[in-house]
Amino acid sequence: MGRIIAIANQKGGVGKTTTSVNLSACLAYLGKKVLLVDIDPQGNASSGVGVNKGEIDQCIYDVLIDDVPVKDIIVETKVENLHIVPATISLAGAEIELVSTISREVRLKRSLEEVSPYYDYVIIDCPPSLGLLTINSLTASDAIIIPVQCEFYALEGLSQLLSTIRLVQKHLNKNLTIDGVLLTMFDARTNLGIQVIEEVKKYFQDKVYKTIIPRNVRLSEAPSHGEPIIIYDPKSRGAEVYLELAKEVIKHG
Template sequence: MTGSAAKSTAKSPKKGETATLGATGRPYRGFATPPALDSHGPARIIALCNQKGGVGKTTTTINLAAALAEYGRRVLTIDFDPQGALSAGLGIDTHDMPTIYDLLLDTKRDPQDVIVQTSVPGLDIMPANIDLSAAEVHLVNEVARETILSRVLRKVAGDYDVILIDCQPSLGLLTVNALTASHGVLIPLECEFFALRGVALLIETIDKVRDRLNPSITLDGVVATMYDPRTLHSREVLERVVDAFGDDVLETVIGRTVKFPDASVAGVPITEFAPEHPAAQAYLRLARELVARGAVA
């Protein structure tokens, strides 16, 4: 475990001191290092969802998963995007191997046939490739087609503490499957004006899924990504996000850095590629915050 992460705890300002404000305008908290778990499972399933592309969904899935694994959680990631970026980002070559697509078409198949161990201890993945793009066509005539992923994940949920689903940038049948299977939704939101515009439609979709398919689904939070405090635009967008979503906006903010694409090329999370970098520390803090909020065990 990274030394500075292990020592980080939530501290209150001493009498007479002024609390340091974080990027979201709230007093900065380090969040305590979560205690080890006595046992594992059943998993809480979280969909990382935003119909706009390029907002940091895959980056957040990879690095949040790695950070949770670093804190002793057993984590399964689901690549649910035909582009297969999550698989590539974790160094998995999906050529000529079974993928999540095979499980959707044959729910009687053993999911263990598809699960792959990554280079990060405690972090596994169900990979995907371009074959997944045909899933919506094949599933459209299936009975209870919105619940197929839920039936797949039910078989492995007992082996993990958290399952993170990296959704594709759309609100189609695959995303509805992910929302139906999930206990919570985490919305990565780029600190850029156009990223704000589609969030209302996403919230509306989540409400429809809650009303018709999955009454227990909750919004676990909005995580601001690609934040650049040097630009007025980033600061204004983050301020508007906090005004719109209040306490649903997580206190941890992910900054913009070239280290993310460098880590993706290397096929490892940033917590392994550059563990002392502020971006790696931010994802460790995000993991601690989600544990502190009760979104993760």
């Protein structure tokens, strides 16, 4: 069975999609078979690996709401070993429609069961909320990666995320673990970034990844070319650090 990892934090703009796309591509580059699941209605992970959302008939919405088998909507990407389950804006309605659906919290888990044996890793890019799409992702996952942006309010909102994780562990998925907390968009020129690292390490201790993702302009350019950093600029610092992260994730199991 593939290891299923959700990239989650209900705070917006902390680097969830950048991490989902580039961790997935780096795991694939290291020879792992990877399925990236885009469950964020913005669909940025899909365009980030080159999917033209205008050409997509069915997406994760149809899996969650209309029971379309997930294998029918998997798309190959230009990265060898990396496939994606895309999302389009139609997914925006799913949060409300799921409320009245039977087994609403376990729909993603059940649909991934049929494909996860064919992959080494399934990486889920969650939306910036703690609604049913994120709950479905945490219920389906073995582990969670929490990206935390190195900024003043870094820890704000994390207690809400942690209590959601505890609720999911108690009622829906007792096997869910925190694989790690990932510090993102670090700027070595500011004292603030260093203070945030200390604060996050004090709180999460050995759960913080050794790899810290710096601000890197190539990482922010790559999505507009529909390419993960390992293809867009393999020699950049951004590519180096996401490769380091992929190796750390592989070491965890």
